[in-house]
Amino acid sequence: xxxxxxxxxxxxxxxxxxxxxxxxxxxxxxxxxxxxxxxxxxxxxxxxxxxxxxxxxxxxxxxxxxxxxxxxxxxxxxxxxxxxxxxxxxxxxxxxxxxxxxxxxxxxxxxxxxxxxxxxxxxxxxxxxxxxxxxxxxxxxxxxxxxxxxxxxxxxxxxxxxxxxxxxxxxxxxxxxxxxxxxxxxxxxxxxxxxxxxxxxxxxxxxxxxxxxxxxxxxxxxxxxxxxxxxxxxxxxxxxxxxxxxxxxxxxxxxxxxxxxxxxxxxxxxxxxxxxxxxxxxxxxxxxxxxxxxxxxxxxxxxxxxxxxxxxxxxxxxxxxxxxxxxxxxxxxxxxxxxxxxxxxxxxxxxxxxxxxxxxxxxxxxxxxxxxxxxxxxxxxxxxxxxxxx
Amino acid sequence: xxxxxxxxxxxxxxxxxxxxxxxxxxxxxxxxxxxxxxxxxxxxxxxxxxxxxxxxxxxxxxxxxxxxxxxxxxxxxxxxxxxxxxxxxxxxxxxxxxxxxxxxxxxxxxxxxxxxxxxxxxxxxxxxxxxxxxxxxxxxxxxxxxxxxxxxxxxxxxxxxxxxxxxxxxxxxxxxxxxxxxxxxxxxxxxxxxxxxxxxxxxxxxxxxxxxxxxxxxxxxxxxxxxxxxxxxxxxxxxxxxxxxxxxxxxxxxxxxxxxxxxxxxxxxxxxxxxxxxxxxxxxxxxxxxxxxxxxxxxxxxxxxxxxxxxxxxxxxxxxxxxxxxxxxxxxxxxxxxxxxxxxxxxxxxxxxxxxxxxxxxxxxxxxxxxxxxxxxxxxxxxxxxxxxx
Numbered sequence: 001x002x003x004x005x006x007x008x009x010x011x012x013x014x015x016x017x018x019x020x021x022x023x024x025x026x027x028x029x030x031x032x033x034x035x036x037x038x039x040x041x042x043x044x045x046x047x048x049x050x051x052x053x054x055x056x057x058x059x060x061x062x063x064x065x066x067x068x069x070x071x072x073x074x075x076x077x078x079x080x081x082x083x084x085x086x087x088x089x090x091x092x093x094x095x096x097x098x099x100x101x102x103x104x105x106x107x108x109x110x111x112x113x114x115x116x117x118x119x120x121x122x123x124x125x126x127x128x129x130x131x132x133x134x135x136x137x138x139x140x141x142x143x144x145x146x147x148x149x150x151x152x153x154x155x156x157x158x159x160x161x162x163x164x165x166x167x168x169x170x171x172x173x174x175x176x177x178x179x180x181x182x183x184x185x186x187x188x189x190x191x192x193x194x195x196x197x198x199x200x201x202x203x204x205x206x207x208x209x210x211x212x213x214x215x216x217x218x219x220x221x222x223x224x225x226x227x228x229x230x231x232x233x234x235x236x237x238x239x240x241x242x243x244x245x246x247x248x249x250x251x252x253x254x255x256x257x258x259x260x261x262x263x264x265x266x267x268x269x270x271x272x273x274x275x276x277x278x279x280x281x282x283x284x285x286x287x288x289x290x291x292x293x294x295x296x297x298x299x300x301x302x303x304x305x306x307x308x309x310x311x312x313x314x315x316x317x318x319x320x321x322x323x324x325x326x327x328x329x330x331x332x333x334x335x336x337x338x339x340x341x342x343x344x345x346x347x348x349x350x351x352x353x354x355x356x357x358x359x360x361x362x363x364x365x366x367x368x369x370x371x372x373x374x375x376x377x378x379x380x381x382x383x384x385x386x387x388x389x390x
Numbered sequence: 391x392x393x394x395x396x397x398x399x400x401x402x403x404x405x406x407x408x409x410x411x412x413x414x415x416x417x418x419x420x421x422x423x424x425x426x427x428x429x430x431x432x433x434x435x436x437x438x439x440x441x442x443x444x445x446x447x448x449x450x451x452x453x454x455x456x457x458x459x460x461x462x463x464x465x466x467x468x469x470x471x472x473x474x475x476x477x478x479x480x481x482x483x484x485x486x487x488x489x490x491x492x493x494x495x496x497x498x499x500x501x502x503x504x505x506x507x508x509x510x511x512x513x514x515x516x517x518x519x520x521x522x523x524x525x526x527x528x529x530x531x532x533x534x535x536x537x538x539x540x541x542x543x544x545x546x547x548x549x550x551x552x553x554x555x556x557x558x559x560x561x562x563x564x565x566x567x568x569x570x571x572x573x574x575x576x577x578x579x580x581x582x583x584x585x586x587x588x589x590x591x592x593x594x595x596x597x598x599x600x601x602x603x604x605x606x607x608x609x610x611x612x613x614x615x616x617x618x619x620x621x622x623x624x625x626x627x628x629x630x631x632x633x634x635x636x637x638x639x640x641x642x643x644x645x646x647x648x649x650x651x652x653x654x655x656x657x658x659x660x661x662x663x664x665x666x667x668x669x670x671x672x673x674x675x676x677x678x679x680x681x682x683x684x685x686x687x688x689x690x691x692x693x694x695x696x697x698x699x700x701x702x703x704x705x706x707x708x709x710x711x712x713x714x715x716x717x718x719x720x721x722x723x724x725x726x727x728x729x730x731x732x733x734x735x736x737x738x739x740x741x742x743x744x745x746x747x748x749x750x751x752x753x754x755x756x757x758x759x760x761x762x763x764x765x766x767x768x769x770x771x772x773x774x775x776x777x778x779x780x
Contacts, residue, residue, distance in 0.1 A: 008624075052620040054606045054639060055719040056517050057712070076706045080618035094708045096723045098516040124524035126488040127446050134514035135541060151525060200597050207594050212586075212622075213604075216444045228470035230442040232602075234398075249444060316466045318484045322447065329445040333486050 003176055005210065006169040008253045010047060012086045014166055018045060018159065022064055025155045032118030033110060034064040034152055037131045040326040041123065044160060045070045047085045049254050052078070058095040059132040061106050065113040073106045103136050107143040114147060121152025127331055128153055157331050161323060162345040168369050170255035171325065171347055172378045175367050177209045178250050179380035182261040186389045191240065191265055195220050195233035198244065206250050216249030216328050219260065224269040225360030229260075229317075229353075240266040243386075245363065249328040256328050258349050259365040259379045264388045275356035276386040278310030279364040282352035283382075286321070286334075290348065290368055290375040296338035303334070303352040312354035317363070321351035324367060346370045347378070393566055395600065396559040398643045400437060402476045404556055408435060408549060412454055415545045422508030423500060424454040424542055427521045430716040431513065434550060435460045437475045439644050442468070448485040449522040451496050455503040463496045493526050497533040504537060511542025517721055518543055547721050551713055552735040558759050560645035561715065561737055562768045565757050567599045568640050569770035572651040576779045581630065581655055585610050585623035588634065596640050606639030606718050609650065614659040615750030619650075619707075619743075630656040633776070635753065639718040646718050648739050649755040649769045654778045665746035666776040668700030669754040672742035673772075676711070676724075680738065680758055680765040686728040693724070693742040702744035707753070711741035714757060736760045737768070 022045070026034055036042055039053045042062045053060075061073040072082050075095035082090050091109060093102050110120060130137060141149065163171070181202070188201050198221075203214045218230050221242045229245055238244065247260035262276060282303040289302035303320045304312075319338075323330035324347045332340035334351070342348070348370065353363030364382060368375040412435070416424055426432055429443045432452045443450075451463040462472050465485035472480050481499060483492050500510060520527060531539065553561070571592070578591050588611075593604045608620050611632045619635055628634065637650035652666060672693040679692035693710045694702075709728075713720035714737045722730035724741070732738070738760065743753030754772060758765040 049622050050620045051606050051608060051622070054717075056519065056717060057719050057723070058708075075708065077620060077708060079706065081621045084621070094706075096516075096708055096725065097727075099727075101516065122524070126486075126491065126523055126525075128523045129446065130520040130524055133516055133518045133543075134512070134520055135516075153523075196602075199602075203603075204594055204597050207590050207597075212589075213593075216441050218441060230440045230467060231471045231474070232439050232441070316469065316484075318448075318465060318467060318486055327444075327446060329447050333447070335486065337487075337489075 003210065005252065006173055010166055014164060015045065015047060015086050019064060019070060021159055022155060023066060026066060026121060029155065030119060031121040031150065031152065032066050032114040034121040036062050036123065038129065041156060043254060043326060046072065046087055048082055050081055059102055061102060063109055063113055071109060071113065073102060073109050101136055103140050104143065107140055110144050110147060116147065119148050119150040121155060122149040123153040123156050124151040125153030160325065161331060162343055163325055163347050167255065167325060168347065170253050171257065174211060174250055174252035174255060175257040175378035177211055178206065178248060178257050181205050181209050186263065186387060189389050191390045192237050194235050194237050196235060199233040202246055211250040211252060213251045214248060215251050217246065219245040219247050222360060225272045225275065225357065225362060227359045229361065229363060238265045241268050243268055243272050247365065254326060256324060257367055257379065258324050258328050259367050260363055261382055262362065262386060264386050266388065266390050271357055273386050275362035278307055279352045279354065279362050280382065280384055282306040283350050283364050283366055286350035286352065287375060290342065290370060292342055292344055292370060292372060294342050296332045296334045296340045297336055300334045300336050303350065307352055307354045311356060314355050315353050317353050321349040323347065324349050342370045344370050344372055393600065395642065396563055400556055404554060405435065405437060405476050409454060409460060411549055412545060413456060416456060416511060419511065419545065420509060421511040421540065421542065422456050422504040424511040426452050426513065428519065431546060433644060433716060436462065436477055438472055440471055449492055451492060453499055453503055461499060461503060463492060463499050491526055493530050494533065497530055500534050500537060506537065509538050509540040511545060512539040513543040513546050514541040515543030550715065551721060552733055553715055553737050557645065557715060558737065560643050561647065564601060564640055564642035564645060565647040565768035567601055568596065568638060568647050571595050571599050576653065576777060579779050581780045582627050584625050584627050586625060589623040592636055601640040601642060603641045604638060605641050607636065609635040609637050612750060615662045615665065615747065615752060617749045619751065619753060628655045631658050633658055633662050637755065644716060646714060647757055647769065648714050648718050649757050650753055651772055652752065652776060654776050656778065656780055661747055663776050665752035668697055669742045669744065669752050670772065670774055672696040673740050673754050673756055676740035676742065677765060680732065680760060682732055682734050682760060682762060684732050686722045686724045686730045687726055690724045690726050693740065697742055697744045701746060704745050705743050707743050711739040713737065714739050732760045734760050734762055
């Protein structure tokens with residue numbers, strides 16, 4: 001398999017566009033600055049890409065002023081890497097310094113960039129978190145008063161939800177790589193392999209195919225169907241009649257795929273084969289419903305209707321798919337109550353799943369991008385019948 | 391290479407001990423409950439291990455009451471996996487439900503377990519973060535009043551800093567696996583490979599050696615020494631005279647190693663070879679200083695003294711090593727001001743690093759456990775001279 005990868009990184013125009021869009025929304029919301037401090041948010045506005053976020057020691061801050069480029073307030077260890085982005089104004093402190101972990105430098109920067117006026121946006125809504133200590137956050141609020149923080153999650157969410165073509169190229173690439181890995185996998189698996197062996201084989205094949213990382217891999221074996229899809233792999237060996245599910249979030253240049261595939265070891269139960277066909281058809285219904293103007297709730301109902309008719313006994317996942325991009329899962333969610341309207345450029349997963357027998361689940365997943373008219377499949381469609389190993 | 395891995399997971403007694411120690415400290419601090427919500431903290435008290443934390447959608451909560459087992463308040467998708475831990479009381483909500491993302495269920499649980507009295511511990515100090523939305527946290531505070539949150543980071547830090555022998559076994563295992571990968575690596579690298587090729591080869595060898603994951607890999611090539619150690623790999627090809635640094639956090643059963651190795655492609659500069667020897671000797675000084683009763687500042691000064699004498703021009707990393715265990719980096723830090731006293735059972739990295747020429751850095755790292763007397767090396771000692779490829 002030889003797939004030409006898209007170029008790494010983005011032209012500066014991509015970041016200029018993102019920043020200008022944020023600034024337009026900030027103006028509408030009366031925000032004189034926007035503060036972001038999580039990995040995807042910092043990367044979205046700067047292009048700063050590093051696995052160094054694995055270390056929880058140091059906070060990282062990026063401030064988007066009302067006009068002009070974002071300003072980075074970061075630990076010295078990141079200065080060299082940040083200097084390669086499009087940013088000009090990079091302010092550092094020699095972290096770790098727990099007594100003042102960037103707080104006073106950030107406070108000065110916020111005061112300067114806002115001239116001490118207005119409110120500062122900060123993501124505070126669903127699916128966000130605060131990647132600095134609560135004690136430091138309270139101190140920061142005290143120092144910057146009378147400046148106050150206001151929830152900016154609607155701004156970030158609206159921006160990130162609709163992807164550019166350059167972002168879609170990266171997601172398509174990793175989806176295509178993983179489609180190949182999944183299609184090829186039966187040749188590399190055999191009866192008697194443990195879950196740990198299977199996961200290792202999958203990861204090795206994924207690296208060989210050209211993925212940068214396998215940030216996420218869950219699944220496992222179950223007689224006639226797996227019981228649970230978020231546990232780590234065990235020493236359990238595959239046996240005749242098992243169903244294997246693998247659900248992966250592999251990464252190319254910081255962009256994720258997120259889809260799964262199911263396999264039977266030898267002959268499995270009729271119930272499992274039947275459940276496979278039901279969720280396959282539910283995915284077809286989701287593909288048919290995925291049009292601009294439809295809501296996530298429409299997607300949910302289109303898929304759930306097929307599963308209800310096919311004997312679904314519930315779903316512990318809580319949703320039938322979600323947004324996808326710089327993170328394994330992004331806003332919005334395909335639930336009965338999510339009224340987010342689909343727009344061209346949104347990358348979504350369709351993930352119908354159901355309990356089809358006591359303690360047995362079947363989940364399918366594909367990755368798509370909403371287009372005018374029919375959606376574009378980023379992953380190659382799963383086989384219509386449960387594939388068999390051995 | 392054939393290394394027998396230690397058993398996966400822990401006996402229940404491990405979690406009973408951790409919980410009892412926390413409860414003793416909670417009683418001293420006047421806390422009627424302790425709330426944790428990040429991956430390592432939840433895992434520390436429950437054994438709950440899953441890569442599902444990659445998805446930011448759902449918060450997860452574990453409450454440690456004043457007596458008895460921890461109580462989980464988690465999304466339904468995690469119920470099956472959490473039921474395999476030692477916990478009995480698992481309360482779920484069908485996340486995602488952004489209107490009430492577990493907040494009211496958690497509030498009820500906190501009120502019940504504290505009988506509405508006392509303060510609730512929550513990690514709020516250095517190196518912690520709040521893995522739930524600020525809006526939901528504010529709502530939670532309102533609902534549970536007059537119960538209040540108090541900073542519990544000193545409790546969590548003191549507990550997690552000193553490892554059990556079973557934890558040390560896991561870290562030793564991954565350190566030994568990676569020592570083998572690093573020692574073997576020159577046979578698999580050659581002149582002309584790109585950084586991306588080198589990273590992929592390293593990851594593949596690490597999986598083949600028996601690691602579960604490569605959660606962290608940074609480094610790169612530089613003529614006569616790398617410029618920066620946190621950037622992702624590029625298409626830059628290795629050339630005669632380059633120095634390669636690879637710094638990895640690979641994982642076995644949820645426990646990390648964190649160390650690096652340096653290699654020269656062919657003949658490199660005398661300055662690079664000299665710098666290698668300086669940081670090698672700084673590591674020796676760190677090993678000699680790593681005794682119970684010494685402080686992290688003592689470790690810092692022992693290593694920094696050697697580097698100052700050897701021509702160090704500064705250090706952008708901000709510290710010369712740190713704690714290690716369930717996370718790539720943990721409290722404490724080897725800085726001039728960290729007065730944490732070393733105790734037997736603490737796993738530490740010794741990480742002397744310095745800029746030795748304009749834009750060129752040299753960093754060494756080893757992983758050790760503090761013992762009565764001399765420390766135990768968990769990683770196998772780096773070669774005393776800069777190893778050469780090709």
